[in-house]
Amino acid sequence: MANKTVKIDVEYLTRVEGHGNIVIDVKEGKIDKCEFQVVESPRLFEGMLRGRSIFEAQHITSRICGICSCGHSLASIQAAEDALGVTPTEQTIKLRKLLLDYEFLDSHVLHVYLLAAPDVLGVPSFVPLVKTHNAVVRRALRMKKLCNDVCDILVGRHVHPISAIVGGFTKLPRPKDLDAMLEMLESMRDDMAETLALAKTLQFPDFYRETEYVGLVSDDEEYPLLMGDVGSTDGKRLGKKDYRQATNEFIDPRSSAKFAKWSRDSYLVGALARFNLNSDKLHPTAKAIAEELGLKPICHNPYLNTVAQVVEIVHCYEHAIDLIKDLKKNGINYDEEIVVGVNEQQKIPVRAGDGVGAVEVPRGILFHNYVTDSNGIIEQANCIIPTNQNIANIEYDMMKLLPEILDQTKEEITLKMEMLVRAYDPCISCSAHYLNVKFVE
Amino acid sequence: MERMLMKPKVAFFDFACCEGCQLQVANLGEALLDILGAIDVVEFREVMSEKWDKNYDVAIVEGSITDEHAEQRIRKIRDRSAVLIAYGSCATIGGVNGMKNSFVLDEIRQSVYGKDYQLFDSKKTRPIHQVVKVDYFINGCPVYHPEVIEVLKCALRGVPYAVPDNPVCSECKLNENVCMYDRGVACLGPWTKAGCNSWCINNGNICYGCRGMVTNPARNGANDIMARYDLNFDLIRNKFDMYNKCSEEDKNG
Ligand code: SF4
Ligand code: SF4
Ligand code: SF4
Secondary structure, eight states: OTTOOEEEEESSOSSSBSOEEEEEEEETTEEEEEEEEEOOOOOOHHHHHTTSBTTTHHHHHGGGOSTTHHHHHHHHHHHHHHHHTOOOOHHHHHHHHHHHHHHHHHHHHIIIIIIIHHHHTTOSBHHHHHHHSHHHHHHHHHHHHHHHHHHHHHHSOSSSOSSEETTEESSOOOHHHHHHHHHHHHTTHHHHHHHHHHHHHOOOOOOOOOOEEEEEEOSSSSOOSSSOEEEETTSOEEOGGGHHHHHOOEEOTTOSSEEOOSSSSOEEOSHHHHHHHHGGGSOHHHHHHHHHTTOOSSOOOGGGHHHHHHHHHHHHHHHHHHHHHHHHHHOOOGGGOOOOSSSTTOOSOOOOEEEEEEEEETTEEEEEEEEEOTTSBEEEEEEEOHHHHHHHHHHHHHHHHHHHHTTSOHHHHHHHHHHHHHHTOOBHHHHTOOOSOOOOO | OHHHHHSOEEEEEEOBSOSHHHHHHHTTTTHHHHHHHHSEEEEETTTBOOOOOSOEEEEEEESBBOSHHHHHHHHHHHHHEEEEEEESHHHHTOGGGGGGGGSOHHHHHHHHHGGGGGGSOOOOOBOGGGTSOOSEEEOBTTBOHHHHHHHHHHHHHTOOOOOOOSBHHHHHHHTTOOOGGGGTOOOSGGGBBOOSOSHHHHTTOOOOOTTOBOSSOOHHHHHHHHHHTTOOHHHHHHHHHHHHTTHHHHHHO
16 A cells, blocks of 8 residues: 555546545655645636625626525625615515525535435435435435525525615515415425435445634524624634735635635635534524434534534524514514615615625625725725635645555545545535635745 | 347436436426336436447436536547437536636636635636537526426437527416516516526526526516616616626627
């Protein structure tokens, strides 16, 4: 084994969003290369935003990623409102939290069942599972569709929400919509139980590497997803305006995405980071599930990000149900419905501003930052996406893992590496852009 | 077994985009299994690891062409595909990626990547048909489920699909929405191709023009609207650029 020579070249890693390669080169037991390369062609979003109205930003930036477009919308809206000095109403905040719950449910179901599970079940995709595990595939697609349908009711559609905009919602759910959403979610209970039963059978590789976990933190009782400060398991905490101090982005020529680090050489964001930071604030049902699944903070096995996603599925599911019940009880104030446009009617006063949005999306903490002129036209924009923050950490994981599995076959090594990257649920199509970077010399 | 072999080989490919249009496929739910029963999906990188080295009966292509490598890749895909479907606004009209073309290329590259911008290749955004021949167009950002099914049926049967060429307003009126212009807001419905059932306006938003412009917009009607509501021409044009910037090359070419 000591003199082993392995060359692995995975072009376009599958079952992830966007394009990334894995390149490993071991010559006679010496690691020459062990890289995760992002090769997505840059779309230059931050550059394109310049000159657009801040009221359009959310519509444009949700197109950074189709899977977490609701999360991008919410981070974008938060940044715009921060720049404009708009404070959302309590009702708006509740509805945004509900939207975020739906987003997590939808995205985590997709990842756990269709993108990650095939690895654990030893097949190349969910397609062969249609034959061998038909009920599982049907359940996954059914749950996915249901998450999608409740989202359609709330904001018009899941891929690029329509009614959630700066200032609030252009269309508020009617009582019958609340009833329908509640009934649909309740109808998913059995599938939730089956999901947990499945999760218990999944076996993940045993691997450990200590790292820093970063996500939103707050002083209140709720598991923070929509609002909070930026915190880490190394005990750091910053207001969201100071996000650049936490992310410290730098570039590397082999990758069109950027790297990030805070206290150490790299950090991890996403479900596992949130769990490690805030597990005590999970919904009681989700807490019990974490215990059943044997997940304890601080967990240092990145493969278990998928298990943390299962815990979050339960949390978001229960939280969404509680929220809808609350909205039903308190009733919805339809006077808050707003008319959009590029603010033609100047309903929302514009001013020169610099606003930051920091929102947890399924893959981790997401930052949007816009600087506008006095007409509300964007002069500069910056979006720091979860995958960018995770890339360095993925590579350090790969480098620690490689010697541990070097005695295995090339196929096994490849699979474990692919699984590792996929466990992070990377969203590469969005990682390929950042803005006005201070380049590390 | 015979019949299995007859199933058309279908592959999905993605270029620069948000992959939301592909996701719309997964969002079909169990209906997807019916579709999977009629076709043989041989490549779909976002959800499958399987690869295929022979020709495709149908290639469904999402995203815009924005660099040299993408251009070479789409040419190879075209060579291997009997039918090619441009899928979603990024692929059919360049979509939001086209906004890049409003800037001098090197300037916008530099604004994002700083002095090392040349490390990462980036060309002018082009929709698929500006690079290779396209047989079917499915518009929308994201695509609209009923239309996806409709076009797929046509493509599998080999019959043409006529992309709607009437404005979104025609559907919006049928849906009995209060017109956005009457609410004091400019909407691109009068100039945008229908087929989405006026999706955005039904949900209280305006039409952003994601399906591309109708070939023959009612110019006088448009001028009337502009005059009646005292609209600023630059504002409207700026709104068009969000999705339709690439169409300028169609006119030139
Ligand atoms: S057309 Fe829109 S939804 Fe589809 S891939 Fe492009 S940006 Fe995403
Ligand atoms: S709201 Fe828009 S799409 Fe509807 S009728 Fe008015 S202009 Fe046309
Ligand atoms: S209403 Fe306009 S922007 Fe909305 S989906 Fe239809 S064509 Fe696209």
